[in-house]
Every structure is written in structure tokens, then in C-alpha cells.
Amino acid sequence: MSNMNKNFIQKIIDEHNETGKFDSKVHTRFPPEPNGYLHIGHAKAICLNFNIADEYDGKCNLRFDDTNPIAEEEEYVRSIQDDVKWLGFDWEDRIYFASDYFQQMYDYAIQLINNGNAYVCDLSSEDIKENRGTLLKPGTQSPYRDRSIDENLNLFERMKSGEFENGSKTLRAKIDMSHPNMNMRDPVIYRILHANHHRTADRWCIYPMYDWAHGLEDSIEGITHSLCSLEFEDHRPLYDWYLDKLGVYRPQQIEFARLNLSYTIMSKRKLKILVEDNHVTGWDDPRMPTISGFKRRGYTPRAIRNFMEDVGVAKRDNVMDIAKLESSLRSDLNVRSLRRMAVLNPLKVVITNYPDEKEELIVAKNNPEDESAGTRKLPFSKVLYIEKEDFMEDPPKKFFRLTLGGEVRFKFAYFITCNDVIKDGNGDIIELHCTYDKDTLGGRSSDGRKVKGTLHWVSAKHSIPAEIRLYDRLFSSMNPDGEENFINSINSNSLKVLNNCLLEPDLKSLESDIPVQFERIGYFIKDKESSDKSLVFNRTVALRDTWSKK
């Protein structure tokens, strides 16, 4: 097998497989902390871990890294599972919690103490900070560094039993206070936290720090390749140090660059501000870069997964153009979505030469990309509605749509010519009087006459009302994270609500979660706020538009 077009992680795994380092096994894990909703950046890690396991015929665990009871909640463990499932990944029975390993971690800590590699420190967090030194200056040793093993054992036991207050003591690794890597300057292993944990309640009042916990979790689960983001690169020496001092199985940590997207933020803290200060309606607001937000917006798991394949994996910092995500989205939606007629800003059209009471059913294709999607019947009658912007009395050059005296095709129906423009007192156009050519049924002329424009339309009598929400990017800045205050770069036009939209009747019974394309407009999905009485549709993404750009 060649190394052509593999990413650097696959190449490392290939090497391991050649040398037999992990017995040719691949076992990865996705280890979220349940302290928030997953976003599109997490999706990269999810796809990477599950896909790579799959490619090498291995497994991928879902593991909650729940070592900080202050930040974590049950609600998040639920939503995280939903999101991973929605993306289409299956952890089978391998769902784990760091909190299930607390006893083992504690026992390992005792082993560390026994080997003289850890000590209980009475320094306050301020003192520890003080003693740590700086990037340029070495730290100084804790006065508690040389306690006897027995004293350490005794104190640690009492920390666990709840004898001490929060912050009064820590267990620390005895490494090197002048190490150039700050992570190695006697890092904290356990801190005292009298707090209720979402799974272990008050059984513990000491909680392991990330560096201690994470390697042990990986080791216990037999993970082979522990994939994480770049900022953990200088934690790897500590990851290795702990497992080596314990003499236990040691996975290989590999760091990759996380995903960044233009015009969006990925920081959990900032996303939380958007929600809490009501800049959006919730974690699943269709403008949010959360997985639940993308889902509600109408994105498909396939589009997101294809995008991640496309983006690749490397070590250099990157900012993906969100246009690439949208491109991936459109290409998935183009193939699968049903075509339907919807008029967002209705303009009344009366076909003067069409019999008053006549109605007919027009055959319309459901999806030109997929013949098997079949056809449906669209009602046509004397009074119709078209898009306001599809008529101009005084059109510019190359305007292919309806004009006074001009002829266009009403898609699937007839050729229509506009004869009169009716205006109100303000001079605004309120109605068009047109005639149809009855020999063009189906939208094709019998005399070879061509028409430049094709419009979508709905029959007034048969159409159904709907609210349509037009979403645009949440931020107008390409890099909101780089702004002095990201809130200031929120796009004030990120949501436009249209209340007088008219849909073809078939949409009444559309199931939720079925993506539709409103012809000539964009892709839409029925929102969860829809009811039988009032329909609400979200615009997932507009169709590519090379006309309005000009």
C-alpha cells in the first residue's frame, strides 16, 4: 500500500503497522468533556477518530472526560451522544466515563507516591503560581517537596476522605522545577473539590487533573493512537512521563491542527455568551456553528462528513473558507433534495385569457438530478403569484425575467406574456395582467419559439401561507475571534423573517427533516417550530447565484 495521498496520521499508523508497534491494531477515542454543546470543530475530531479506526479495521470509543464537576452536566452528555449519532458514527457498547476510573486513578496515584514520584503540597494556588517561575526563569521548589512517602500517603488519604478544604492541598508530581517545559514543573495531579459530580455525586472530593487522567484513560482502554489538538503537544512529555513512571501500557499521542472556519467562532466560552446574552435563540439556533445548530439549519451529516474528508488533516494552523463547507452542502443537497415551488415575496398575476373557473394539474419533476424521485401535480389557475423581483418594468440589459410586453416560461406550465402593470396610489406595482399561450402546456412551444427566462409560481387559490427564515452568516467579520469584541461583528442581517410567503400545496404534508429546494431560491428545511396551522421553513443555504453578483 502506498503512502500516496494519506495524511500524516495515516502515515504514522502505517509505520507502526510495519514495525508491529501496536500489534497492527488501531483503537482511537473521541474524548469530549461534557461541559457544552459540540461544534463543527469537534466534528473534525469525531470524523477523524471514527474514520481512521474504520479504515484500519479498528474501534473508536466514545469517552466522556468528566474530571471537573464544576463545569460538567448531564444535559451535555445527552446532547453529545445525540450529535455523534446524528453524524452517523457508532460507538457500539464502548461508551466510557473518566469518572468510572476514579478509583483506579487514585490507586495509581498511590503507586506514584510510593515510588517517590509524587508529593502532597500545602502551597496555595497563588504560591504555586509564584513558585512556578516564568517562561524565562526557572521555578523554585515547594517546601513540601521532600515529605516522606509515609507522610504523603497519610496526607493523600486524608485529602480523599474529605478532611481538607478546597484548595488547601494538592498532590503534585515530583519532576523538575527548572524544566524548560512549564508542564513538567511539578504539575498538580489532584486537587480538592468538594463538589457534586454529575455521575459520582459526592463520593469524591479530590479530582484528577487532565494530564493525569487522560493518559490513564487511554491506557486503561487500550487506545493505540490518542489524537488531540496542537496545544497538547507540550503535554506529551508529561503524558509519557506518567505512564512510564507507572510502568503501564502507553498509547501514542498524536497532535493535529483543529478546524477553524471563516466568519465563525469556535470558542465554547464565546458561544455560551451568544446563547446567554440572547444574541441567538439557543444552542441549536440555525446560525450557531454547533452540530445541533447545523442540524436545525438543514445541513446533512453527509455534507459535514464529506467536508471533513475534503479539509484533510495536518499540523499547520488553518482557517477553512466557509464557502467550502457550503459547497459541500450544496453538492449533497443538489442530489437528494425534492424540488418545490415557493414564492417568498408574492406579486399577483392574473392570466386574463384563462377561463375564470378553470383549474388544471401540471406535471412537475421532483428532482431533475434523480428521475426516480418521480413527478407531482401542481395546480394552475387564473390567478397566480410570482416573485416580486422576477418582474421589472424598466429592466437592465440581460434581465431574462418578466417585463412589460415580454414573454417567459412559468416552469412546467405555459409561456406567459405581460400586457399590463397595475399600480397603487404610491406607484407601487401590485398586479400584473398577462396572457398565456395555451399551446405551450408543459412549458414548451410548438413553433420552436424560445424564451430566455423560466419563473417559479404558485396558484393563488391553492397556495398555502408560510413563514420563511432567511439565515445568513452570524458574523460579518472574516475572523470574529480576532476582533476587539466579537459581539460587535455580529451580522445584523443574519436572520430575515418573511411572513407572507406562499407555498405549493404539496408542502403542507412534507415530513420534517426532508430537505427541499425551493426552485431558483435555495435549500430549505421545515423548522421544529412548524405546526399544522403555521409552517416555518429555514433556509439552509441559497442556491449559487451568478446573476445577482453582477
Next chain:
RNA sequence: UGGGGCGUCGUCUAAUGGUAGGACACCUGGUUUUGGUCCAGGCAGUUGGGGUUCGAGUCCCUACGCCCCAGCCA
């Protein structure tokens, strides 16, 4: 100024030391009952300077630039 990483089209990402390729974006043109899709074409890149070599994005030296690290967060 310590340590750890990273520098390839506008943006991502490829290239056993051997024609710098692909995607998105952008621009042309063609097809089209969606100004969509599709098709064809175009624009555009190895951070700088030395060195090794028949040959360097790749190896060596050097300069420069960017990111991360001083939580009892992960």
C-alpha cells in the same frame, strides 16, 4: 530572551531528491424548462538568502514570519 510546533496558489491540501497536482473561491465559454446542476477552459503557490546535488518544496546552514505554553480548566 526559555520550551514546543508550523511556513506550498486568495483558502485548504498533495507531491520514494526527478513535469509543483487536487478541491474551494474567482474569471471565460458551452449545455440547460432552476441565472441551479453539469461540461470545457483560465487565473494563481513552494517565506528570504546561502550550500550539497546532474537535479531541492523535499537534505544541510542561516535569516525571517506565525501559532501554543507560566489554571488547583480541558
